[in-house]
Structure formats: C-alpha cells, structure tokens
Amino acid sequence: MIRVQGISKSFLVAKRPSGIRHAVKSLFHREYTTVEALQDISFSIAPGEIVGYIGPNGAGKSTTIKVMSGILVPDRGTCSIMGYTPWLDRVPYVQNIGVVFGQRSQLWWDVPVMDSFELLRDIYKIPPAAYRDTLTLLIDTLDLKDIIHTPVRQLSLGQRMRCEIAASLLHSPSILFLDEPTIGLDAVSKIAVRHFIKTINKEKGVTVILTTHDMNDIEALADRILLIGKGSLLYDGSVQGLRSQFGTRRTITAEYRENAHPLQIPGATLLSWTPDRAILSVDTEQIMMSEAITQLSSQVELLDVTIDTQPIEDIIVQMYKEYQL
Amino acid sequence: MTLYFKYMMLLFKSQMQYRASFLLLTLGQCLTPFTVFAGLYFMFDRFGQLQGWDFYEVALCFAVTQMAFSITECFARGFDTFSSLIVSGNFDRLLVRPRSTVVQVFGSRFEFTRIGRLFLSAVVLIWAVTNINVDWTFLKIVALFFMVASGIVIFTSIFILTASISFWTVQGLEIANIFTDGGREMTQYPLNIYQKWVRRFFTFVIPFGCVNYVPLLFILNRDGYQHPVYALTPLAGVLFLIPCLIVWRIGVRHYRSTGS
Numbered sequence: 121m122i123r124v125q126g127i128s129k130s131f132l133v134a135k136r137p138s139g140i141r142h143a144v145k146s147l148f149h150r151e152y153t154t155v156e157a158l159q160d161i162s163f164s165i166a167p168g169e170i171v172g173y174i175g176p177n178g179a180g181k182s183t184t185i186k187v188m189s190g191i192l193v194p195d196r197g198t199c200s201i202m203g204y205t206p207w208l209d210r211v212p213y214v215q216n217i218g219v220v221f222g223q224r225s226q227l228w229w230d231v232p233v234m235d236s237f238e239l240l241r242d243i244y245k246i247p248p249a250a251y252r253d254t255l256t257l258l259i260d261t262l263d264l265k266d267i268i269h270t271p272v273r274q275l276s277l278g279q280r281m282r283c284e285i286a287a288s289l290l291h292s293p294s295i296l297f298l299d300e301p302t303i304g305l306d307a308v309s310k311i312a313v314r315h316f317i318k319t320i321n322k323e324k325g326v327t328v329i330l331t332t333h334d335m336n337d338i339e340a341l342a343d344r345i346l347l348i349g350k351g352s353l354l355y356d357g358s359v360q361g362l363r364s365q366f367g368t369r370r371t372i373t374a375e376y377r378e379n380a381h382p383l384q385i386p387g388a389t390l391l392s393w394t395p396d397r398a399i400l401s402v403d404t405e406q407i408m409m410s411e412a413i414t415q416l417s418s419q420v421e422l423l424d425v426t427i428d429t430q431p432i433e434d435i436i437v438q439m440y441k442e443y444q445l
Numbered sequence: 446m447t448l449y450f451k452y453m454m455l456l457f458k459s460q461m462q463y464r465a466s467f468l469l470l471t472l473g474q475c476l477t478p479f480t481v482f483a484g485l486y487f488m489f490d491r492f493g494q495l496q497g498w499d500f501y502e503v504a505l506c507f508a509v510t511q512m513a514f515s516i517t518e519c520f521a522r523g524f525d526t527f528s529s530l531i532v533s534g535n536f537d538r539l540l541v542r543p544r545s546t547v548v549q550v551f552g553s554r555f556e557f558t559r560i561g562r563l564f565l566s567a568v569v570l571i572w573a574v575t576n577i578n579v580d581w582t583f584l585k586i587v588a589l590f591f592m593v594a595s596g597i598v599i600f601t602s603i604f605i606l607t608a609s610i611s612f613w614t615v616q617g618l619e620i621a622n623i624f625t626d627g628g629r630e631m632t633q634y635p636l637n638i639y640q641k642w643v644r645r646f647f648t649f650v651i652p653f654g655c656v657n658y659v660p661l662l663f664i665l666n667r668d669g670y671q672h673p674v675y676a677l678t679p680l681a682g683v684l685f686l687i688p689c690l691i692v693w694r695i696g697v698r699h700y701r702s703t704g705s
Contacts, residue, residue, distance in 0.1 A: 131701065191540045193698065215543040226538050230459035242451045243542050271462070 172342030278309030452552030513596025
C-alpha cells in the first residue's frame with residue numbers, strides 16, 4: 121500500500137549567529153549549511169497496519185510525513201502510496217488520506233465545529249448520505265455531541281483534538297497520518313484518542329501512521345515501529361523485537377531476611393542494597409534469569425522477588441545513546 | 446466557485462463574531478480614501494484643472510481605481526496576507542486538501558471591512574458619472590464596467606505575484622506594495638500627468654494604463670481614442686493574470702514547509 125524507496129531530502133539553512141552585529145552582517149553576506157533531513161529512507165507499510173514513527177526532535181519524522189502527504193518534494197527517491205506519487209498526483213491522492221497535525225488546527229477558529237465540518241464536506245465533495253453516516257459514527261465514538269455546536273476557540277485542547285481527528289476522517293480516508301496527536305493532552309483525553317484510533321483501525325481498516333514522543337502511545341497502539349535518527353532509519357520492526365534486541369536487562373527487587381553481607385552475583389550489578397532489600401540489574405545475555413534467581417536464593421532467605429522488564433522509554437533512551445542522537 | 450462562496454459564508458460568520466471591531470474597521474476604511482478624495486477636491490478647487498483634466502474626470506478615474514482596489518482587497522485578501530500562511534506553516538494544511546491551491550488561498554481570508562472603501566468609491570463614482578460632461582452610450586457604460594472588472598483582475602494578479610515571492614523569501618515583501626498601493630495611488634490620476642517612463646511601465650509591464658487610462662480617454666471622447674476598440678482595451682489587462690498564475694505554480698513546487 122505504501123512503498124517508500126530511498127527518499128532523501130536536504131534543506132539549505134542559513135547560519136545565523138546571535139547578536140545584532142551578526143544580524144546586520146547577515147543582511148549582506150550569508151553562509152549556508154546543508155542539513156540532511158532525510159537520507160535514503162526506505163520502508164513499506166501494508167494496509168491496516170498501525171505504525172509508530174519515533175525519533176528525537178529534529179530527526180526527520182515530520183519531514184517524512186510531509187513527503188508522504190504530498191506537502192514536500194524529496195530530492196531523491198520514490199514513494200508510491202495506493203499507486204499515487206504524493207507530490208505529483210496531489211489532488212487525487214489527498215482525497216484518500218487524512219492528516220492531523222497535533223500542533224496546528226484545521227478547524228476554523230471562530231465558528232462552531234459543525235460549520236467547519238460542513239465546509240470540509242464541500243471541500244472533499246463528500247456525498248450527503250455518506251457524510252451523514254460518517255458524521256453520526258464519529259459523533260458517537262468520539263463523544264462530540266455536546267461540543268459540536270461550540271466555537272473552536274472555546275474548546276479545551278482535549279475536546280479540540282477529538283474534533284481535529286473527526287475532521288480528518290470525514291471523507292473516510294484509507295490512510296491516516298497523525299503527527300503527535302496526543303501532544304499536551306491529559307491522561308483521560310489521551311486514552312480516549314488512543315482508543316478511538318484503535319477502533320477505526322479495527323473496524324474500518326484504516327492504515328495509521330503516527331509520530332509521537334509518548335511511548336505509551338506506541339505501546340498501546342503500534343504493532344510496528346520505525347525509529348529514525350538524524351535522517352536515517354535505524355530500526356524497523358515490532359515493539360517486542362525492539363525489546364529483545366535492546367532491552368536485555370531486567371531489574372530484580374528482592375526482599376529477604378536480614379543479611380549482613382552484600383549480595384554477589386556474577387553477571388548482575390547491585391543497584392542498591394540494605395540488610396533486608398536489594399535491587400539488582402541483570403543482563404540476560406550474560407546470565408540466565410533462572411541462574412540469577414538460584415544464586416540469589418542460595419545466598420539469602422528470600423521473602424519476595426519482583427522482576428521488571430525495562431520500560432520501553434528506557435530502551436529508546438538507550439538506543440538514542442547508542443546511536444549518539 | 447460554489448466552494449469559494451462556502452468559504453466566504455464561513456468567514457463572514459467568523460467576522461460577525463466581532464461586531465464592534467467590524468463596524469469600526471468599516472468606518473475607518475471609508476474614511477481613509479475619503480481624506481485622499483477631499484485632498485483631490487480642494488486641489489481642484491484651488492487650481493481648477495490638472496493638465497487639461499477637470500475635477501469630475503479625475504474623480505471618475507479615482508473612483509474606478511478605488512473601487513477595483515477595495516473589491517480586490519475584500520476578495521483576494523488571502524493572497525495579500527499570504528506570507529503569514531507560509532510563516533505559520535498553515536499552507537501545509539491547504540496542500541493536503543483535494544482542491545486547487547489558488548481557490549483555497551482565495552478562500553482563506555476575506556476582508557469584509559473593505560465594504561467601507563467600496564461604499565465611498567461608489568458614491569464618488571455616481572457623483573462623477575452624473576456630473577461629468579459625457580454623452581453616455583451603451584458602449585461607454587460597458588467600457589466603464591470593464592475598467593472596474595479588469596482593474597480587479599490586475600490587482601488580484603499583482604497580489605498573486607507578490608504572494609508567490611514569499612515561497613522564496615518566506616517573509617512577505619513590503620517592496621511589493623510599490624505595485625499594489627503604489628499602483629493604486631498612481632492610477633487614481635490619469636496617466637498622462639506622469640513622466641513617459643512611468644506611463645510606459647504602467648501600460649506595458651503592469652497594464653494599469655490599458656484598464657484605466659485608455660478607456661477613460663474613450664469615454665471622454667478624446668482625439669484619437671474614439672474607435673470602439675478602445676472600449677475593449679481593459680480586456681488586454683486580463684492577460685496579465687496568466688504569467689502571475691504561472692509564477693504561482695512554480696512557487697508551489699518550490700515550497701518548503703516550516704517547523705515540525
């Protein structure tokens with residue numbers, strides 16, 4: 121469905137040192153640096169997938185989304201989405217996609233949400249019957265009934281984001297691009313948004329590509345993640361795969377009957393120790409978990425043991441470090 | 446076209462949310478050209494005529510230009526303030542909608558307060574038309590209509606052209622106002638009061654002369670301009686739109702989005 125091959129994009133950025141003197145100087149003479157926003161990015165996405173697109177700020181996430189939605193023209197590479205090349209077949213292509221920019225509104229600020237929806241209906245030339253059905257569905261699932269007649273400027277961020285998502289789905293697109301859809305939302309709104317994304321993916325088979333900094337979004341939604349850093353694709357695979365590849369460390373918290381000697385287990389590092397409690401970090405590549413537990417129980421009288429896998433957030437931070445992003 | 450009216454209705458609703466601001470701005474827009482017009486009036490009151498042009502003739506010229514300009518500012522305001530769309534990155538939004546960018550930019554903004562300016566120019570136009578020393582024929586009325594209509598097209602073209610420049614410069618260029626505001630100020634007066642190079646520029650580069658000066662001479666029955674073809678010269682001005690739209694298309698291809 122989506123096939124991206126060898127996409128590269130660079131920007132020419134003017135160097136602007138701070139200070140008045142440099143500002144004046146740059147009026148006459150300017151130095152440019154080339155920033156490689158994307159370097160040889162390739163991937164393909166099948167219909168019905170939810171793909172999480174992650175990476176630190178400035179890694180090229182938004183640039184990729186913009187190339188895929190036909191806003192930017194890449195320097196090199198090809199991109200074929202549903203048989204269209206986004207930047208060449210813009211008008212017929214965008215009829216099939218929905219785009220939500222978390223930080224930018226697509227609704228008209230001073231009028232009730234409903235008016236925006238109706239204008240979008242005319243922009244996308246949605247047939248009246250289809251429009252009515254979709255609208256009812258969206259109002260029910262996103263719980264918009266009470267806010268649909270309120271001007272956008274009076275909505276809370278969470279309410280607005282629900283309307284934004286509804287607005288981008290009015291024309292029943294088969295692909296939905298979400299650029300940081302949960303940015304700035306409270307826990308309740310985040311869960312509502314996630315739940316909804318999951319629902320439309322399951323029930324309508326909408327392919328979803330989302331960028332986010334919230335790893336909970338990824339864990340709740342994405343079957344697959346793409347990690348991008350400094351313009352290159354670093355990882356493409358499942359969340360579990362990421363865990364087994366990078367998250368090999370487990371944390372053991374052990375409580376035991378008082379013991380004066382610090383624990384010593386080869387292959388594990390002691391993170392903290394008191395006479396009745398210890399936290400260990402175990403690298404499962406060096407020592408099997410069962411072996412570690414055996415060692416542990418031979419040294420102390422165990423009362424309670426909890427084993428935690430590394431949170432995905434830590435794995436990502438670790439990966440960022442590893443790739444020096 | 447129907448979409449354009451839908452946009453207009455929506456933005457009109459938005460504008461009505463701020464009623465007091467709307468009324469005051471409209472009044473202000475009415476008074477600004479009024480002061481210019483008052484200046485014109487007192488000048489003629491003092492000197493009688495300007496290089497063979499009497500007051501009502503110049504008033505007609507003034508009214509036509511002001512009318513075309515105010516209508517353009519009302520309906521093509523999206524292009525006039527286009528650089529803000531680029532700076533904020535909201536042009537991205539337009540690109541992911543399945544309609545032509547030109548229609549969407551037109552629909553992005555309307556300046557309804559220009560009604561004030563339009564009202565004043567209509568009053569001046571009627572005053573000038575009823576007092577001017579002209580035998581109104583059908584063709585002359587057509588010529589007058591074309592003057593306003595093509596004036597709108599030319600001002601719109603200039604707006605589109607200057608908007609296109611912001612694809613390269615991001616920030617809008619005040620220099621472009623030389624052609625919009627400057628063009629308006631120039632063409633309020635018959636072109637022959639200016640230097641030859643100014644006249645040439647505004648006839649052949651930006652064809653204000655075709656839409657304003659030449660048909661005015663036809664309406665006034667001046668020597669050498671009596672042939673009916675001069676009534677149709679405003680149509681030549683419409684051709685100016687074509688290169689402007691081409692530059693716009695190139696600009697859209699060149700667009701580089703901002704921010705995240």
